[in-house]
Amino acid sequence: MTDTNDTSAMGALWKAQAMQPRVLPADEIHRRHAALERRVGRRNLIEYLTAAMMIVGIVGLVLLDIRLGAFGGRSIGLILLGIGGGVVAWQLHRRTGGRAAIDGAQPSIEAYRHTLRRERDALASVARWYIGPLVPGMATIYVSAFLKVPPGGRLLVIALAAATAIAMIWVIRLNRRGAEAMAAELESHDRFSNL
Structure with a gap:
């Protein structure tokens, strides 16, 4: 049988230990930041090309x-x-075109956090700035066809209108999930930086 004084002493010792914050090494921050920026750059390029092709096609149809x-x-x-x-x-x-470079002007982790915040905010509000501008045109096309x-x-x-609405809702949900993942990563960085 254990002595209760031993147990409470061990608990006090455990609580008194200094927490070691999870610190990302500089090269890991650079790697993550570069990977995120590459992913964003590829996505943006695809979106710009898609918009350009769509506009050219629309001009041709009109x-x-x-x-x-x-x-x-x-x-x-x-x-x-x-x-x-x-x-x-x-x-x-x-919303996402400006890159926060790791150039020594600010700490590497801050540049990475800035990029995460920028992407989180853009993904979380995709219904307003990405889907919203397309709705008037789609609605007019479907009403005209009807x-x-x-x-x-x-x-x-x-x-067809319902399928389009479902696709738009799916895009919104997918982007919100991405925003939640980035928010969780930001929260973990904030929690460890405050220790």
């Missing part, structure tokens, strides 16, 4: 509508969608 004398609701929706794509590309650059097709084809238009 010009075709004009040439065929079919300029109408769909054409207006396409124009709105193209404008939305431009807004998305601009917002992506504005009004134009014969009654038997309206169910297909509704199904």
Whole structure:
């Protein structure tokens, strides 16, 4: 049987031990920061190219509508969608385009944290700046198609609109999960830096 004084003494000794904070070595911070910046750069490049191709395609379709004398609701929706794509590309650059370089001007961990915060904030608000600008164009296209097709084809238009809405919700959820992961990493860095 153990003596209660021994147990309480061991507990006091355990509590008195100094906590060793988890400190990332400088090379690990540089590696993580560079990997994150590469991932963001690749993603942004893909998004910019996608927006550019979308805008070129939309211009072609609108010009075709004009040439065929079919300029109408769909054409207006396409124009709105193209404008939305431009807004998305601009917002992506504005929110995530500036890199926080590890150059000695600030501690490496602060540059990495800055990049994590920037990405977390951008991912968490993707519904507003990424999905939001595309909604007016998509809604106009679907409403125009719904009004134009014969009654038997309206169910297909509704199904396509629902599939688009589900895809948009999926993109929002996926980005929010990414934001939560970055928030957790930031929280762990903050917790250990405050010890």
